[in-house]
Amino acid sequence: MSSATPTEGTAGGTSRRRRGPRTWLAALPLIAFTALAFGLPLGALLFGAVTRTDPATGATALTGEHLSRSLQGPYLGSLVGSVQLSALTALIGSVLGVLIAQAVVTSRSQALRSAVLTASGVLANFGGVPLAFAFIATVGISGVVTQLADLTSLGWNLYSFGGLAVVYLYFLIPLMVLVIMPALDGLRPQWREAAQNAGAGGRQYWRHVGIPVLAPSLLGGFVLLFGSAFAAHATAAALVGGSVPLVTLKIADALSGNVMVGQENVALALGLDMILIAGLVMAIYLPLQRRSARWLR
Amino acid sequence: MAAMTPTAPDVTPESGTRPAARSTAPVRTRRRPRVWRGLVLGLGGAYFLVPLVASFVFTVHTPGQGVSFEAYTALLSADGFTESLLLSLGLAAATIALSLLLAVPALVAVRLGAPRLRPVVEVMCMLPLVVPPIALVTGISTVLRWGPDHLSRTPLYQTFLAVQNEDFPFVLVLAYTVMALPFVYRSLDAGLRAVDVPTLVEAARNCGASWPYVMLRVILPNLRSSLAGAAFLTLALVLGEFTTASILGFRPFAVWIVSISGAQARMSVAVSLLSLLITWALLLVLSRAGTAPTGTPGAPRTSRKES
Numbered sequence: 144m145s146s147a148t149p150t151e152g153t154a155g156g157t158s159r160r161r162r163g164p165r166t167w168l169a170a171l172p173l174i175a176f177t178a179l180a181f182g183l184p185l186g187a188l189l190f191g192a193v194t195r196t197d198p199a200t201g202a203t204a205l206t207g208e209h210l211s212r213s214l215q216g217p218y219l220g221s222l223v224g225s226v227q228l229s230a231l232t233a234l235i236g237s238v239l240g241v242l243i244a245q246a247v248v249t250s251r252s253q254a255l256r257s258a259v260l261t262a263s264g265v266l267a268n269f270g271g272v273p274l275a276f277a278f279i280a281t282v283g284i285s286g287v288v289t290q291l292a293d294l295t296s297l298g299w300n301l302y303s304f305g306g307l308a309v310v311y312l313y314f315l316i317p318l319m320v321l322v323i324m325p326a327l328d329g330l331r332p333q334w335r336e337a338a339q340n341a342g343a344g345g346r347q348y349w350r351h352v353g354i355p356v357l358a359p360s361l362l363g364g365f366v367l368l369f370g371s372a373f374a375a376h377a378t379a380a381a382l383v384g385g386s387v388p389l390v391t392l393k394i395a396d397a398l399s400g401n402v403m404v405g406q407e408n409v410a411l412a413l414g415l416d417m418i419l420i421a422g423l424v425m426a427i428y429l430p431l432q433r434r435s436a437r438w439l440r
Numbered sequence: 441m442a443a444m445t446p447t448a449p450d451v452t453p454e455s456g457t458r459p460a461a462r463s464t465a466p467v468r469t470r471r472r473p474r475v476w477r478g479l480v481l482g483l484g485g486a487y488f489l490v491p492l493v494a495s496f497v498f499t500v501h502t503p504g505q506g507v508s509f510e511a512y513t514a515l516l517s518a519d520g521f522t523e524s525l526l527l528s529l530g531l532a533a534a535t536i537a538l539s540l541l542l543a544v545p546a547l548v549a550v551r552l553g554a555p556r557l558r559p560v561v562e563v564m565c566m567l568p569l570v571v572p573p574i575a576l577v578t579g580i581s582t583v584l585r586w587g588p589d590h591l592s593r594t595p596l597y598q599t600f601l602a603v604q605n606e607d608f609p610f611v612l613v614l615a616y617t618v619m620a621l622p623f624v625y626r627s628l629d630a631g632l633r634a635v636d637v638p639t640l641v642e643a644a645r646n647c648g649a650s651w652p653y654v655m656l657r658v659i660l661p662n663l664r665s666s667l668a669g670a671a672f673l674t675l676a677l678v679l680g681e682f683t684t685a686s687i688l689g690f691r692p693f694a695v696w697i698v699s700i701s702g703a704q705a706r707m708s709v710a711v712s713l714l715s716l717l718i719t720w721a722l723l724l725v726l727s728r729a730g731t732a733p734t735g736t737p738g739a740p741r742t743s744r745k746e747s
Binding site for chain 1: 581614677
């Protein structure tokens with residue numbers, strides 16, 4: 144069947160029509176896989192979060208009990224803690240990332256640029272466990288810098304909210320540099336020259352031209368950083384254990400066994416809460432990214 | 441000169457305005473930026489370098505005992521190091537193979553003849569971004585618990601046991617592939633955007649090439665750099681992944697590092713540092729492999745260098 148096409152379908156129209164059904168089949172494995180490996184766990188999560196199974200009868204009933212428990216007491220505290228930490232680190236990371244990217248772009252040095260881009264590509268993926276240990280060795284209790292500079296007497300504590308923020312910035316700033324660099328490149332020198340020719344100063348240029356053009360990318364970058372900090376678990380798990388309330392740590396606690404009955408469903412409900420927050424974040428990010436792409440061609 | 445090159449293709453019509461504006465602009469705007477630029481780059485460089493240098497010092501220098509490289513030399517003989525690293529590399533290879541096998545045909549197909557499927561495929565690939573790994577793993581562990589609870593008398597139960605095999609937990613490959621899909625999709629999509637797939641395929645088919653030949657010798661060589669990028673991102677993801685593996689109770693590389701950190705702090709830091717250097721080296725090798733000329737006709741190569 145497939146070998147017949149090139150000899151017959153010399154006219155473009157017929158071959159195009161024939162390709163239809165077959166190409167559709169090539170996308171099928173991906174769709175089937177996503178449904179199985181992604182849709183099934185997601186469905187299980189959703190189902191477990193809103194139902195309760197009676198241990199005696201085995202009957203399953205719809206309930207909002209788990210969700211409301213996940214929004215109370217320590218669970219709510221962990222959600223709020225996660226959102227606070229993510230918002231704070233995303234804000235600082237965006238500002239510092241833009242500053243570094245702008246410094247690199249204006250330096251006009253190709254070597255610096257490629258070095259920063261490569262380093263950012265690696266460091267943005269350098270989350271998780273290795274990052275936590277690098278910081279423990281540096282500014283942990285017996286870390287090298289801690290002892291050299293006697294940070295403990297200055298009130299420094301790595302295993303705290305602030306300490307965690309410093310660690311998170313290590314992979315968030317490079318991420319922002321990667322995201323914002325193309326946008327800064329898209330600011331054409333001609334625009335600046337046009338503004339100058341029209342009599343605008345540097346501040347006026349940024350206020351009326353630079354920032355409005357960059358705004359979607361800036362917001363999009365912030366949102367991406369937020370999502371990335373919000374979902375981070377390994378770094379926090381290796382670093383603070385349980386001393387900072389974070390929703391990812393609470394879920395891992397509830398899942399990894401020896402806890403009360405019914406805790407698992409609360410973990411599922413917390414997972415659902417996270418998905419809702421992350422979904423909200425993505426719903427902001429995707430349209431913004433499309434909008435910023437309009438200017439950056 | 442360096443600044444001219446990246447914008448050059450876009451600005452040919454207006455290029456006449458550049459020299460005139462250039463002669464006045466640098467005088468007014470160049471002075472101050474140099475100070476803050478140096479400051480920003482200096483502070484940024486310090487923030488990113490200090491932990492790396494300090495970690496290295498931490499691994500080789502014990503206060504009061506001097507310098508020793510024992511943390512590195514003892515690594516190979518450390519209990520579990522080789523097994524966990526091999527497990528992680530095996531998982532990474534399987535994940536890369538699976539995600540590319542799934543994504544490449546689908547992405548080529550939606551460009552060729554099924555444009556209506558394109559938004560579906562895009563959403564399917566990007567959705568995992570919305571679900572944090574920890575939420576995905578809660579779902580997976582729930583599904584895995586169905587095995588013993590409900591399915592123990594059906595043939596499906598064997599499958600449940602097989603995917604949780606300690607030696608090669610295929611369930612992790614499934615989870616990692618889901619997590620890698622957004623990155624793979626983005627990388628491939630950017631690569632395909634620079635290639636006119638329908639024309640290439642039509643030309644090759646008119647010359648009598650078979651479908652496998654078209655895919656292997658026409659499409660894939662054009663996607664070399666984005667395939668390399670997708671593979672690298674997946675590899676970095678799998679090597680560093682901790683959440684899924686630790687909750688499901690397997691012991692690949694990242695979980696092993698945490699498990700030894702209590703008893704051998706120095707070694708865990710040494711391994712962390714090494715894993716960063718390995719990632720760095722791989723990135724350099726792959727970015728070179730993706731763009732280096734190796735004898736294939738190179739007309740579209742310059743356009744792909746940016747991505």
